[in-house]
Amino acid sequence: MFGSINTSMILAILPEIMLFILAGFVFVFDLVWDDSQRRNLGWISAGGFSLIIMISLMLGTPGSDSGLVWGGMLRHDWLGFAFKMLFLFGATITALFAMDVEDLGKKGEFYLLLIFSTLGMTLMASSSNLIMLYLSIEATSLPLYILAGFFKDDDKSTEAGFKYFLFGAMASAIMLYGFSLLYGFSGTTDLDAIAGVIKAGGMNPVLLVGTLLMILVGFGFKISAVPFHFWAPDVYEGAPTVVAGFLSTASKAAGFTVLIRVLLTSYAPASDTWMMVLAIISTLTMTLGNTLALAQKNIKRLLAYSSIAHAGYILIGVVAISELGITGSIFYIIVYLITNLAAFGIVSVVGRITGSDEISAYDGLSRRSPWLGLAMLVVFLSLAGMPPFGGFIVKVLVLASAVKAKLFWLAFVGILNSIIGLYYYLIVLKHVYLYRSENEQVEIPVTRPYAIGLIVLTIGIILLGVVISPWFNVSTIAAKVLF
């Protein structure tokens, strides 16, 4: 079916192959090492992920052709490639942050599940066929269900895993039903061919909207858009903090790649139909996420609602349906991934020492550990969209795309929401800088993997916000694929 296998096909799945090899390494070392050495699995995974990034950047960059490989199952283009690198980066940092987590950092199965989930995401980014798409989404989700419930003896973690699984299975079933209807009425599973059928008027409008909505259930669950967001706060709160970080960044980014690809290829001819639907989802997601975040006392729940709100901002760029909009969305996802990873990293560091994820546990953080306080400042201001951090430019770009598309109302919804956002981010910073605590003398040690990860991320946030041009270019190249 594939004909002969040539180098371009191999290069297209280079990251996937290497991830598989990495999994083998981790598996073997997990068997031969004893408990005192297993922490090093984190170094192997993190080093492996970054090595894969480097090798892929050197050898595996996509060419200028359409890049359809493996019998039309995968597409080796810049949209997929850029996101693959992003997932791998997220996995690198997650592996680093996991190393010093009790009951998790010394377990080989954690790293294996992380690698397999990342493998699923890389496939999601390049799928160009409904079947491949569904398989890769499931391949991503199954390891994540287990990861969310990784602490078997902890009720909250078990609850998180189970809840995530139930919601996920439900959403995925509805999405699969949508896929099957789409196949049934268009007669093809190829994403591009579906577009052709829709363009030719080969589908009943009711069915078109119906399948679209069903598919959006699945995607909306992945990106935690309202009204499919209910799982996010509970799962983030209960799951191990590093896993929550991974869920809210790489997994969400993966959801966005498929959303963007499917909407702008298969459903592109029907863009007038879904634009309004998505604009409403975006408005609800931003508003609900931000409003509910106001009331949170637990930092992980706060970050969960904030990450729901950010999904709404990213959707603004998609709703604009323009190259600028998608560029803005992709750039936003890059910034968001780096910023939120850092946020969960800090939560993990602080949680290890204070044993609490309440916001009040952050009282006096800047006195206890000025560096951690500063990192927190950078991260939260970036989330709030303040320069010179990455969050500013991307917010300007998505708002610009809305203004360009004459969606002024959406732009105003966006800015009203960012004001609410600023409020609760500043409240957290107030705990860090202003409030005193009884434990001020107790320092918060930052172990080496955390230090490396946080320094890289913090510098990254500033670089993204100041040296804008290269990131904008990458996002534009990726966005061009769709137009």
Place this chain on the structure above:
Amino acid sequence: MQFPVISVIVFTPIITSLLLLIMPGNRKTEIRVTSLGAAALDLSLSIWLYFSYNVSAGGYQFVEQYNWLPQFGISYHVGVDGLNTPLVLLTGVVMFTGVLISWGVDDRPREFFAFLFILATGVFGVFVSLDLFMLFFFYEIAVFPMYLLISTWGWKVTREYAAMKLTLYLFIGSVVALIGALAMYFNSGLGSFDLITLETANFSVGFQRFWFPFVFIGFAVLGGLFPFHNWSPDGHVAAPTAVSMFHAGVLMKLGAFASLRIGIMLLPEGAKFWMPTIILLTLVNVVYGAFIASVQTDFKYVVGFSSVSHMGLVAMGFATLNREGLIGSGVQMFSHGVMTALFFAVVGMIYDRAHTRQIPELGGFAKKMPLVAVAFIVGGLVSMGMPGFSGFVAEFPIFMGVWEFKPWIAIVGAISIVITASYIIRIISSVFFGKMPESYADHITDVKVLDKVALIFLSVLLIVIGVFPSIMVPMVESGVENILRLLGGA
């Protein structure tokens, strides 16, 4: 290649703040000395910039331009003209004196000065920006350190409330203006955020009239325009002394300046259409602000509302859209900046010693700290617009400009001068003269040398401009020419 003096001025503070952050937090003296060194460097560079600006040539000078995001028409483009050169100098002055006055900050001085300097970079950046995106970039940089500075080092009673109120007000204003700016960008079709390019965009009259209020008012929130002035006195009062100085002295000018640069200069037709409305709002600002100031019993609130009143004059001068009014506003921005910095410095010094700011509980300070009293009186005279002080040089042309537009507005506006005189004289008589309450009379000491340096420096500036207006007025006039050209040519 020319020495990039503007970039050095803009980036010195933020580089210093990074430097401060990597210094150990307990080396407080070293931290203060480093800060003072950086502030002195910036001050001397801005003085140099001021005196090397070629007034007869006019236009934008010391221009630097580098690509930033060329795909989107964003560049790093800075330069100074007759309007913003005095403002750069003002920022240098306030930064330097602010560091002098904050010598006594003892709680985490490292973070305090670092945030103060990030704020300074933001302010410098906005004043010299010739690119719309860059202006917003620096504008937001100037907003967020305020929150931390006020909430962490401010007056314990109201700091949390005031800091949040201030930040949200300013942020709302700026993002509303941002939407207007983006609309301008796309409507112009020029694909550029460059201010000089956008001046040639020829927006349709309808477009200008629709978007002008968003942009102008969005920025004017920071300038304290009625009815959006509410954050400002609360913010002034809650902030630590140096931050009040920055806030009233420089930050409010940021709003006024940006609403001029973006609102009036890019949307001149909109400005003409909305001008009668705005001039009425500013009239409320001027008179109502002065009136509220006169009934306050808290010393710092008096000064805070007096700022609202004086900033109203700045906006009023802008709104006249004529030569006299604009020149007056240009000078007023500088004069009021120095004057209000002086006021807040004095308030801070008195509060640090008496631990109260209630005017009835104060008295007799002239005996204990004569220099402070003299400085306050100088500031007071400026505030009343006495000839021989910078306030006269600024306010007289503003009222001339307003008279040209509608004499009755000038007459009503001039009432504010009388009210101002009443509250200034009341403060002078009851705070500095009279009898000092015995409860704290024995432990009041004179101010430190560094404080005296700051006060003398600020007072001398006010008098110099009052006596020799020619060192500032022609420069501002050269900047105003450009605005008049845009207003006339559109």
